[in-house]
């Protein structure tokens with residue numbers, strides 16, 4: 001396991017390179033240290049290697065000039081490098097596991113567990129705030145939203161600075177921003193764009209949001225404008241069968257409890273499963289591929305808190 005280079009040397013610098021979190025992995029990084037001391041913001045992307053909008057936003061952020069900022073910007077633009085090159089969805093190809101379910105990881109575990117462990121022990125503790133950039137994977141469409149650890153006011157304040165109106169108060173554990181939150185670091189996970197698309201408007205939405213968070217924590221001059229958040233919880237039904245997925249709702253559609261959200265059918269049109277909403281709310285994301293496998297997430301229903 002390799003330690004990161006020093007984040008604060010007292011000399012403004014832009015350091016780009018690769019680091020080996022484990023014997024097997026090599027990932028790119030950027031450290032941009034401003035002339036003036038200040039907070040350290042960690043930005044990661046590519047936990048899911050085909051969420052290109054988030055990756056491109058992080059790639060652009062690496063061009064930040066040291067003289068523009070106070071403190072240090074640490075960017076890991078593609079954590080799941082192998083999935084990026086192979087255009088895999090959800091998983092790390094080395095072990096078939098979803099890195100964003102593996103935190104806090106294990107030092108002697110599989111590849112994704114080892115990477116999670118490295119992040120939790122070597123990287124997260126060095127940050128004063130953390131943004132883990134995501135977006136709909138190749139097979140997912142979504143309305144932009146920001147996930148934050150439920151009950152963490154400092155994280156919610158980062159979400160308000162980031163600027164997406166819908167904020168998902170997330171429970172559970174195993175994912176990046178919960179693991180960093182448990183170390184006391186305010187953390188958010190913005191989801192922008194879908195189906196792996198990385199159009200200019202969505203990449204800019206991501207980079208603008210990151211810049212507002214940098215203003216909020218005092219890395220950039222000016223006062224971040226604060227968005228009044230609609231805080232929701234998200235309910236995610238999963239597929240009970242493998243087959244063809246026919247959603248009945250579009251992104252943003254309102255739903256009431258009991259309403260049909262979609263059907264899984266066999267290739268001859270027979271119904272294998274009918275998915276009804278357990279919640280009232282609206283559709284935040286949905287699987288857009290016709291093919292669905294058992295246990296895969298079908299939709300996200302956001303319910304106002």
Ligand SMILES: [Zn+2]
Nearest residue numbers: 048051134135
């Ligand atoms: Zn993702």
